[in-house]
Amino acid sequence: MSIVKVIEVIASSEQSFDDAARNAVKEASKSVKNIKSVYIKEMTANVTDNNIVSYGVNAKISFTVDKLD
Numbered sequence: 001m002s003i004v005k006v007i008e009v010i011a012s013s014e015q016s017f018d019d020a021a022r023n024a025v026k027e028a029s030k031s032v033k034n035i036k037s038v039y040i041k042e043m044t045a046n047v048t049d050n051n052i053v054s055y056g057v058n059a060k061i062s063f064t065v066d067k068l069d
Contacts (some may be wrong), residue, residue: 024059
């Protein structure tokens with residue numbers, strides 16, 4: 001039986017929501033192994049002078065944990 005854990009990560013990008021999601025996974029992978037999925041819980045954008053200047057996501061990242069015997 002596998003154990004799956006979920007962490008919540010907030011990430012941003014000046015390019016797109018997709019890029020912000022990639023950044024969330026990239027940052028999480030620096031300290032977490034076996035990432036299996038990402039669920040975008042929330043998306044936000046910052047606006048300046050009627051233009052979107054940055055995109056943000058609140059992502060839930062799930063990963064399996066090695067079983068300790």
